[in-house]
Amino acid sequence: MSRPVYLVDDDEAVRRALVLLLNTVGVGVKAFSGPESFLAALERLPPGCLVLDIRMPVISGLKLQEHLLALGIEWPVVVISGHGDIEACRRAFRSGAVDFLSKPVDEQDLIDAIQKAQDMLASAERAAAERAETAVLLASLTAREGEILELIARGFTTKEIAGSLELSPRTVESHRASLGAKLGTTSAAEMTRFWLQAGQAP
Helix, strand or coil: CCCEEEEEECCCHHHHHHHHHHHHHCCEEEEEEHHHHHHHHHCCCCCCCCCCCCCCCCHHHHHHHHHHHHHHCCCEEEEECCCCHHHHHHHHHHEEEEEEEECCHHHHHHHHHHHHHHHHHHHHHHHHHHHHHHHHHCCCCCCHHHHHHHHHHHHHHHHHHHEEEEEECCHHHHHHHHHHHHCCCCHHHHHHHHHHHHCCCC
């Protein structure tokens, strides 16, 4: 588990116990006494997963989770509570919580939930890197190549693309060859995947 874990809980005894547990199994954890101190440090924190107590004064764990989403921060969250109820559980999961654990927290359940959260974060980071790489590749295309890529993604054949753009099939094939060289594939399915990854659904 290489990514940091941020524990936000106003109960000092719980914080100490969970920090000790997680350090014992090799998890790097930074503890905060409440959402206020966490938010104050947020700009300096690298992406990680959150372990949030649900009931805290001023700002609840659920409110913090929802606030982070509003900021566009989608770090995975494990919610813990000694006062959990069905509605709180629903709200947590609607906001993307990985798991909802009741206090006293089962040690293995917490470790498993954090592992799942870190796996999700790693997957999200890989996907973001792929999208960024795809965006760079698409930015290298000419306007005409971009038009042809869109039509390929829409399922058009070379003949249909030629008719749509009033080009000869040979010219379309030439543009497709250039697309293939820039994108590293001549597969229509792979070209469609590139288009979708860039968030430009046909």
